Amino acid sequence: MDFQELGTSGVQIPDIGLGTWKYTGGAEPFRRAVELGAGFIDTAEGYRNEEEVGKALEGIRDKVFLATKVSPGNLHEKDLLKAADQSLKKLNVDVIDLYQIHWPNDEIPIAETMGAMESLVDAGKVRFIGVSNFFVGQMQEAQDSLANARIVTNQVRYSLIDRSIESALLAYCQEQGVTVIAYSPLATGLGKLSDKDRTKAVETVAANTGKSQAQVALNWCLRQPRVMVIPKANSATHVEDDCGASGWRLSDSDLAILDAAYPR
Ligand SMILES: NC(=O)c1ccc[n+]([C@@H]2O[C@H](COP(=O)([O-])OP(=O)(O)OC[C@H]3O[C@@H](n4cnc5c(N)ncnc54)[C@H](OP(=O)(O)O)[C@@H]3O)[C@@H](O)[C@H]2O)c1
Numbered sequence: 316m317d318f319q320e321l322g323t324s325g326v327q328i329p330d331i332g333l334g335t336w337k338y339t340g341g342a343e344p345f346r347r348a349v350e351l352g353a354g355f356i357d358t359a360e361g362y363r364n365e366e367e368v369g370k371a372l373e374g375i376r377d378k379v380f381l382a383t384k385v386s387p388g389n390l391h392e393k394d395l396l397k398a399a400d401q402s403l404k405k406l407n408v409d410v411i412d413l414y415q416i417h418w419p420n421d422e423i424p425i426a427e428t429m430g431a432m433e434s435l436v437d438a439g440k441v442r443f444i445g446v447s448n449f450f451v452g453q454m455q456e457a458q459d460s461l462a463n464a465r466i467v468t469n470q471v472r473y474s475l476i477d478r479s480i481e482s483a484l485l486a487y488c489q490e491q492g493v494t495v496i497a498y499s500p501l502a503t504g505l506g507k508l509s510d511k512d513r514t515k516a517v518e519t520v521a522a523n524t525g526k527s528q529a530q531v532a533l534n535w536c537l538r539q540p541r542v543m544v545i546p547k548a549n550s551a552t553h554v555e556d557d558c559g560a561s562g563w564r565l566s567d568s569d570l571a572i573l574d575a576a577y578p579r
Contacts, residue, residue, distance in 0.1 A: 316352030317561045319543060321380075321413075322467025323492040324443060328380055329353045330537050330561040333554065334498060334547035336362050342371040347551040349378045351558040357470070357496070357545045358406075359384035359417055360398055365405035372406070381406065382413035382496075384447060384470075387420040392431040399435050415445035415470055419453050429460035436464050443467045445496070451487045458491075466493060470545075473497035473536055475577040476511050482579075489541045497536045500544040501529055508532060516576030520569045526559065533560035535573055 318327040332355030333348050345356060356379050358368045365383060372379060383406065389398040402411060414435060416428065435441040445468035446457055458466050469488055473480050473495065480495065488495050502508050505528050508517055521528045529546070536544050537560065548554045565573070 316558060317537075318352075319494070319541070321443065322465060322494050324465075324467055326380075326443075328494070328543060329355050330543050331355070331533070331558050332357055332380075332382075332496070332543060332545040334545040335364060335368055336547055338362075338364060338368075338547055338549065340371075340549040340551075341367075342373070344548055344551050344554045345371045345379070346375060347554045348558070349375050351555065353554070353558050354379045355382070355543070355545070356380070357382045357498075359386070359415075360389070360402055361386045361417055365402055366407075369405055369407040372408075376408060380412045381408060382415060382445070382468075383411055384415040384417040387416070387418040390416065390420045390423040390428040392427050395428060395431040396435070399440055403440060410439065411441045413443045413445050413468060414441040415447045415468065416449070416457075418448045419446075425453070425456050426460040429457055433461055433464050445470065447471065447496075447498075451483055454487070454491075454493070468494045468496050470496035470498055472499050473542065474500050474502040475508055475517070475532055475535055475573060476502045478577070478579045485539060485542075489539075493541070495539070495542045497542055497544045500533055500536045501546050502532070505529060505532070512576040514576050516572050520565070520572055523569055523572075524563075524565070526563075527556050529553070529556050530560040531565070531569075531573075533557060534563065534565055535570075537561065538565060538570065
């Protein structure tokens with residue numbers, strides 16, 4: 316497993332983490348992920364599974380970088396502070412490693428929200444602040460509202476079939492030293508990748524490299540500096556396969572095959 320810096324924090328995080336939206340795998344896939352170095356778990360209050368995630372973390376909490384999110388309806392200060400306390404309780408942890416704003420909410424002043432996020436850091440309840448589904452302008456406003464803390468991550472959709480962040484957001488994050496956490500990096504399932512491509516490019520590249528199709532799709536995201544991926548996998552077998560996406564690079568010719576099949 317390769318590691319990379321979380322934002323400009325100095326903390327190292329793995330290239331591969333585990334998403335938990337609609338996760339039903341229990342403790343075993345988490346334990347396998349930790350054994351393979353992918354000790355990064357992403358959940359959200361909106362997934363309504365923080366209690367299950369907390370249970371699955373028993374005995375391995377200190378080996379996991381734990382990320383959760385506050386829902387866009389809870390971005391007023393009072394609501395956000397309450398939501399964070401509830402997440403801490405449900406996850407059964409003393410601190411959230413990465414607390415992310417799940418979606419922006421234009422109806423609530425971002426300065427109020429970021430002030431509350433920063434107070435959670437000051438209180439020791441949260442280590443790092445992240446955002447999700449924020450455009451460049453929204454990230455700038457959010458960062459400008461923070462007194463001392465830095466936004467370390469933006470969690471956004473990124474896969475072979477959705478390259479929209481390549482138009483501006485990805486470059487902005489790379490310049491600013493913000494880690495991009497790529498969600499739905501398998502396009503929510505390999506079938507979605509093949510639906511969009513009659514040339515069978517992922518299969519071809521998998522055969523060329525001796526890797527699985529999932530490994531090709533995830534490694535394609537990882538070719539970009541400052542990007543990590545959080546596939547959701549319900550089984551230890553899928554976790555093992557996904558972890559094999561780190562530690563190697565696609566050749567230029569294989570990248571060209573994928574680029575032709577899934578243009579920007
Ligand atoms: N911030 C946001 O707004 C937002 C939005 C969407 C998602 N997310 C996060 O991103 C995570 C991942 O995205 P996602 O769940 O939408 O989709 P995804 O990770 O792109 O795809 C998940 C699907 O891929 C399958 N899969 C995993 N590893 C595989 C492998 N090695 N071979 C074949 N199939 C494999 C899974 O099957 P099994 O489950 O059977 O293993 C599941 O059906 C979410 O769980 C969530 O944490 C965030």
